[in-house]
Amino acid sequence: EDQVTQSPEALRLQEGESSSLNCSYTVSGLRGLFWYRQDPGKGPEFLFTLYSAGEEKEKERLKATLTKKESFLHITAPKPEDSATYLCAVQALFSGGYNKLIFGAGTRLAVHP
Amino acid sequence: GAVVSQHPSRVICKSGTSVKIECRSLDFQATTMFWYRQFPKQSLMLMATSNEGSKATYEQGVEKDKFLINHASLTLSTLTVTSAHPEDSSFYICSARDGDFRGELFFGEGSRLTVL
Numbered sequence: 001e002d003q004v005t006q007s008p009e010a011l012r013l014q015e016g017e018s019s020s021l022n023c024s025y026t027v028s029g030l031r032g033l034f035w036y037r038q039d040p041g042k043g044p045e046f047l048f049t050l051y052s053a054g055e056e057k058e059k060e061r062l063k064a065t066l067t068k069k070e071s072f073l074h075i076t077a078p079k080p081e082d083s084a085t086y087l088c089a090v091q092a093l094f095s096g097g098y099n100k101l102i103f104g105a106g107t108r109l110a111v112h113p
Numbered sequence: 114g115a116v117v118s119q120h121p122s123r124v125i126c127k128s129g130t131s132v133k134i135e136c137r138s139l140d141f142q143a144t145t146m147f148w149y150r151q152f153p154k155q156s157l158m159l160m161a162t163s164n165e166g167s168k169a170t171y172e173q174g175v176e177k178d179k180f181l182i183n184h185a186s187l188t189l190s191t192l193t194v195t196s197a198h199p200e201d202s203s204f205y206i207c208s209a210r211d212g213d214f215r216g217e218l219f220f221g222e223g224s225r226l227t228v229l
Contacts, residue, residue, distance in 0.1 A: 105155065
């Protein structure tokens, strides 16, 4: 069964304390892995798409990496405004059609001054 | 980046009434739009895939007659919650893809439905 698991469920960091969020997946035929940021009461905001193992993408304090089994979202020197829920989603080839995204439960990040 | 607009952002209705939520792609054409439902502190659950000019594809366990989806144009999809009940109260989010399956998927701001 296609599955996406994110860890930890919640993470509390001090401002400037770097860390990583994990997204592990078991899907048949990965067509892409997506990272989104979601603020309370808002829709997800697109961050990155990764398509193949070894690929990396960066945006400000965020860096996403991908292996054959998992993806990491590295947060370097986070600031309070980075506090949000970070969602990982995979697009799978055989999950009812390749247009379908399977979401993980998310990691709730809180960055304190 | 591409913008997806969702309306209304909040709606409160009485049990038994129907509620329509609109999802528009503002600066691109979307042949496919997706409707998700999200419960508090939970992730997004795909309800259905909306295809322009054809019937929507519903996920297992989602009632087609309960959640009516219409994708009448390349920029507009609507979700109608029919005969709403309190258990239908949730956060509904639409998304649209800019391009083919490799295109980015952009989300609307979501619609908070409260059924009294």
